[in-house]
Amino acid sequence: MPTPPIGTSQxxxxxxxxxxxxxxxxxxxxxxxxxxxxxxxxxxDGCAVARSSEAKALGIEMGAPWFKLSAAAExxxxxxxxxxxxxxxxxxxxxxxxxxxxxxxxxxxSIDEAFLGVRGTLDELQLxxxxxxxxxxxxxxxxxxxxIATSKTLAKMANNTAKHLKVLNGVCVWDRAPKQTTxxxxxxxxxxxxxxxxxxxxxxxxxxxxxxxxxxxxxDEVRIRDKFSIVQMRTVxxxxxxxxxxxxxxxxxxxxxxxxxxFSDPITDRVxxxxxxxxxxxxxxxxxxxxxxxxxxxxxxAMTSYYNQNQDHQPAVTVKLPGPSADPxxxxxxxxxxxxxxxxxxxxxxxxxxxxxLRPMAMQxxxxxxxxxxxxxxxxxxxxQIRSDHGVKSIGLGAAGLQSGPSWEMRRxxxxxxxxxxxxxxxxxxxx
DNA sequence: ACGTAGTAG
DNA sequence: CGTTCTACTACGT
Numbered sequence: 001m002p003t004p005p006i007g008t009s010q011x012x013x014x015x016x017x018x019x020x021x022x023x024x025x026x027x028x029x030x031x032x033x034x035x036x037x038x039x040x041x042x043x044x045d046g047c048a049v050a051r052s053s054e055a056k057a058l059g060i061e062m063g064a065p066w067f068k069l070s071a072a073a074e075x076x077x078x079x080x081x082x083x084x085x086x087x088x089x090x091x092x093x094x095x096x097x098x099x100x101x102x103x104x105x106x107x108x109x110s111i112d113e114a115f116l117g118v119r120g121t122l123d124e125l126q127l128x129x130x131x132x133x134x135x136x137x138x139x140x141x142x143x144x145x146x147x148i149a150t151s152k153t154l155a156k157m158a159n160n161t162a163k164h165l166k167v168l169n170g171v172c173v174w175d176r177a178p179k180q181t182t183x184x185x186x187x188x189x190x191x192x193x194x195x196x197x198x199x200x201x202x203x204x205x206x207x208x209x210x211x212x213x214x215x216x217x218x219x220d221e222v223r224i225r226d227k228f229s230i231v232q233m234r235t236v237x238x239x240x241x242x243x244x245x246x247x248x249x250x251x252x253x254x255x256x257x258x259x260x261x262x263f264s265d266p267i268t269d270r271v272x273x274x275x276x277x278x279x280x281x282x283x284x285x286x287x288x289x290x291x292x293x294x295x296x297x298x299x300x301x302a303m304t305s306y307y308n309q310n311q312d313h314q315p316a317v318t319v320k321l322p323g324p325s326a327d328p329x330x331x332x333x334x335x336x337x338x339x340x341x342x343x344x345x346x347x348x349x350x351x352x353x354x355x356x357x358l359r360p361m362a363m364q365x366x367x368x369x370x371x372x373x374x375x376x377x378x379x380x381x382x383x384x385q386i387r388s389d390h391g392v393k394s395i396g397l398g399a400a401g402l403q404s405g406p407s408w409e410m411r412r413x414x415x416x417x418x419x420x421x422x423x424x425x426x427x428x429x430x431x432x
Numbered sequence: 433a434c435g436t437a438g439t440a441g
Numbered sequence: 442c443g444t445t446c447t448a449c450t451a452c453g454t
Contacts, residue, residue, distance in 0.1 A: 047445065200437080
């Protein structure tokens with residue numbers, strides 16, 4: 001008697017992503033934005049980072065600078081919103097929690113995307129995709145598309161197909177479509193549209209006669225590895241439906257943390273830069289404390305605007321900390337080592353602090369020859385405690401602790417209320 | 433070990 | 442005048 005088959009159904013990957021995520025979040029709380037061209041702007045209201053389909057139809061590109069759009073916005077009926085990351089972060093958490101109901105095996109890939117390990121017949125998978133879409137919409141108000149295939153790369157491609165082909169109603173199970181259809185799609189899809197293939201690789205691939213997803217899938221994978229790298233070889237196999245990019249474990253903190261921002265007004269002096277370094281270093285300290293991590297290396301940098309070609313300057317320092325640390329005093333001191341390189345009178349448009357080589361904060365009794373006096377007295381934890389009780393702006397060291405917002409604080413003139421995270425900004429509903 | 437290139441969202 | 446921010450992997454030295 002034959003043993004029963006272990007899995008009668010194949011293992012698949014579902015890729016779920018929210019349509020125009022930031023715009024959709026804004027629409028949940030402001031339904032009059034439905035069916036209108038809407039964009040969400042980057043920090044400082046600099047450029048468009050999310051566009052509704054109507055805005056895309058107006059020809060507004062990703063990254064289009066607001067100063068070039070603002071004049072014509074009213075005539076076009078275009079609505080712009082400043083980014084409200086607190087709102088998006090919270091909506092994202094709701095979606096991800098919900099997706100956990102459909103699979104115990106999920107990978108949160110970005111703020112608005114997740115991969116889910118799923119099984120079933122092709123028809124069952126179709127129903128599952130429809131169910132996911134309907135439930136996310138019912139419980140969060142956000143529209144998603146679902147792509148299902150045997151590899152992550154194809155699942156992404158299926159999702160993209162679901163977004164573009166209206167007849168699919170937002171769900172595409174790749175292997176369920178007629179062979180002829182998927183072959184045509186691949187033959188028409190430029191390589192730059194494939195996950196992992198950017199503009200540089202696209203150019204090099206064209207040189208080898210590889211223009212479409214079909215060309216790449218049918219290319220010799222060993223040749224691809226030799227001409228490019230193992231990453232692109234995996235892409236070739238993934239396009240053939242062979243999973244090569246595994247589902248990743250959830251990582252609590254990444255290998256590095258970066259704090260960087262463009263300024264609303266450029267910084268031209270050492271005092272200003274000193275304040276900025278203080279703020280970033282303390283933000284870094286706060287995040288490290290929150291995750292109970294320490295860093296061994298800190299890099300601080302500043303740069304002039306890319307568009308200011310006659311004044312190009314990018315000072316940077318990398319500092320090996322005296323020992324693994326999350327201490328705000330240690331980090332601030334390290335970040336300020338950038339200052340001697342800062343030229344007075346040069347217009348710095350942005351700056352940042354990056355901490356690397358992160359590792360878990362040592363337990364209490366570990367031998368620590370490099371502990372500073374501040375650390376020994378636990379000032380870092382104290383600051384962290386006060387921040388969590390009274391808000392991140394309640395306390396800080398030196399110039400970074402100043403209350404009045406310096407001139408380089410973020411410009412966010414069109415920001416929506418933080419509906420879901422601040423009691424005073426709750427949505428008001430009026431009964432007719 | 434560290435810096436650079438390339439990519440994603 | 443002005444064009445986001447964060448984080449990864451691979452590779453070459």
